[in-house]
Amino acid sequence: MHSYDNKVTKFSLIAAFGGFVFGLDAANISGAVRFVSAQFQLDALEQGLVVSCALLGVIVALFFTGSLVERFGRKSVLLGIAFAYTLSSLISSLAMNYPMLVAGRFIGGVAFASLTVSAMYIGEMAPPKTRGRFVSINQLLITLGSLVAFVVNYFLVKSMAGIEWLNESNIWRFMLGAELIVNVVWIALLVTIPESPRWLAKKRRDDDARKVLLMTLPAEQVDNTMLEIQHSIHQEGDVPVLKQLRQLFSGPMRFVLLVAVAYAVVQGGSGMNAVLFYAPTVFEQIGATVESSFMQTILLGAVAVIFTLVAIFSVEKFGRRNLTLVGLTIIVLAHCSIWYGFNNASYSIDEQSLTVIAEQGVEVESLGSLIGTTYANDVELKAVLAERFDKSELPLISGAVINASIDIDATFVLLGLFAFLAAFNMSIGPIMWVVFSEIFSNDVRSVALPFAALVQTLASFSIQQIFPWQLEVMGAASTFLNYAFVALAGLVVMGIFLPETKGKSIEEIEQDLVKAS
Template sequence: MIKNSTDRKVTMYSLIAAFGGFVFGLDAANISGVVRFVSSQFELTSMQTGALVGCAIVGVILALFFTGTFCDRFGRKKVLIAIALTYSLSTIISSLAVNFPMLIFGRFIGGVAFASITVSAMYIGEIAPAETRGRFVSVNQLLITLGSLIAFIANYFLVKAMGDISWLHEENVWRLMLGFELLPNILWVSMLLTIPESPRWLIIAGRVDSAREVFTKIAHADQVEHIIADVRHSIHEDQKHDTVTQLKTLFSKPMTLVLAIAICYAVVQGASGMNAVLFFAPTVFEQIGMSVEDTFMQTITLGGVAVVFTLVAITFVEKWGRRTLTIAGLALIVLAHGSTWYGFKSANYVLDDTALTEIAAQQVDTSKLQSFVGSSYASDVALKKDLAKVYSAKELPLVSGPVINATIQIEAVFVLFGIFAFLAAFNMSIGPIMWVVFAEIFPNKVRSVALPFAALVQSISSYLIQQFFPWQLENLGAANTFFNYGFIAFVGMLVMVFILPETKGKSIEEIEQQLVPDVEREPKVCTQG
């Protein structure tokens, strides 16, 4: 509840900074719809399909090496504006791509812009008070899920319109999916022009009067001078540590527990399968045997579930705490992936005359399937291997869905429960809570290098999932792929039980005293972040 103008302004600035999450979610969901059509048009292999999605994370990894330096040199606001403009450039290049390398380049540039999540968290952490910091940082995840939902809706109606609009077809629908992103990109640039610079950065830059003006907007008047004094003291101490010194401190023995928490959280959040489901959503539903239109319809439900349970996280992050939500969420993720594994593991595929008739009804050339009539398959891997023998790289992405749809015999309820339960669990726990934990556990003296490092680990973890998911489906099958994700979540849950502390309601200095007890610390300061 917004109590006064100060709270309203903090909320507004936080939402605008976090809008990059909306653009990120839009882009992630859009590419999930694009994959099928681009794979056919450019005749991609499974590894090239993975590269189409994964190259964006390569851009993130590159950007993270420079994000902290740029933020310190130019300020948080200017970096966010530059990121928003980079998103726009990526959208234009990607939607107009005439070949696969050009599309990869456009996606890579967009990946550089994905660093907005880190910069937004940094900005919000520096303007939001400690008692609501978790809720505001969690807004990033909410806007990611809202962006995904909007993209899923737009993609569904574009696919549905292909049969009604003569000029809209499989070779250009993906361009509209990607081009749609330009509208929110322009909106974000416009909104970013209205927010103030981070007051902490203004003080670093020697612009104390400007910082005072910002603090009068986001803090109570009787606290402004006290906050400024605390921030100046904190900055004075921080300036004793250059980047090399910060890195040495970050990787020193007293920081072992903090690093362990960050690395474990980053790996589990990235490798438990969210990017496989989010970036390849229609492909995942296709494995159950849904038609093309139905797979896009299900993604809308997927996006709705993500939004609802992110709201759960935002509502209860300050009440239930980071530790409880994290462990409970991981436990549910393990259960969800177990259900998905069972559903796919028990499936089989029968290519008989009835199936052939259904496939033909979906405008697929079935003459190439005649030699396989009467065959049954114990896994999707075996079926796809036979399809690859008779269909070209251009045909295969378009015919796989209809063939699976007609031949599969599966208890789909286990898979659907697993996927939706996973989305719910992720978005009410490790999705948004990871960024809250990252914003809280690192001491001020190392934060400018620690946050990009943690984000780097998470990005590498996410990249591996995105890059190899199509290859895993082709070679391991859907069942084993989701089993692997469940195992990673299970190990992460066990580790978190032993090492993750509760940080709700504590200042960054109090958390430092809890996690790094063996170092000489600075006098306590009460900064906004």
């Protein structure tokens, strides 16, 4: 590998390291939410807000991201984001009440804009032949961060029985505080990367831009690349943010915008954030114990990492379009499998199940009157439990009751969950950011990527906010069937409209899409 390849790899990994922090945060809150819910006595919608309020922070941040990256540069904004992550970790882990926790999570959401900025940075830094691979690093680091957090959470839960000072009232603080070390490391690494050459050229710092290109391209390609960038910038001029927004919604850009919005809605609305941010809760629905549910999340994390690597090493071979369509097809089938498994489950309370529940430390006196009853679905069972346990008890005992009473062929659910994770992480998870980094022209990219990310965030927010409520009111079967319909709609739209951008420069893609619009 040439030195410039090594440097592109290094710079891309550092820029995308915010994805690792994002993955840590997502998996940490998935483990912490049951303990937080019990301590602060949260209802289903409040649980959803603890998880999803981070995305409210994203929404706020994305309104300003375009202006900030244009004014201060991609690197400076990434540094600001890293400091915001650090502040979020401190406030969240030290939260004394529900509002303080929500505030800390909200600040962390502002930092989630790193995914957009790093995709922008990598898209402008990497050469066309490897851009898809490097932008996909974002997703790889998200999955690696999630896997690390799942492992840490599992060992924290497992250690509660042997460590006196670690208990159900403080374990979530260690989960949420684990990000601090990683945040400091990221800040130190970001200091070492250069600014985007395209941003430098836009600021008429051509000598600095050329120096960066010499680090990331063969010397013989630098002059031509510099000429392409300068020509593109000359044609576009220094476009103010408001003018960029008007241009983004203008006639020539409507086709590009349609593709981006459709992709964002499908990626955000097909259920990944329900599985990622509520992973132990999802496994609890098929009867896993607390410790077992955390162990299963490690397997989920490993699958996500493996299939993100598949995407990274195949995106330049098979292309963005093919991977997207194959992935969405598998996602539809996976969600249907999950729906089938939950739809055929039942829940029975008898003497044996009460004994098993008691062995898991749950007081069973209030369940005695339920002996001999069978419930056709999880909604009926959860409604009965909610009548007998208060909000400080219900999050901690519901898993034990489901575990002892459920009659389910878990194969369909587990197969569906792992197939979904695999398909998402080899296709629409990383490929969306690749597509976003390529399809928008230079003159609108600084506002277009945040806008597309905003749409994806709104879709993700709706999933995270209502997932606990969906489980409580609609049940697991109907919830995952809804995700199947979203993925199916996306498959149809992407099959009709998604172009192939593999191997083309950003300027070539811009010309092709203008012709198609």
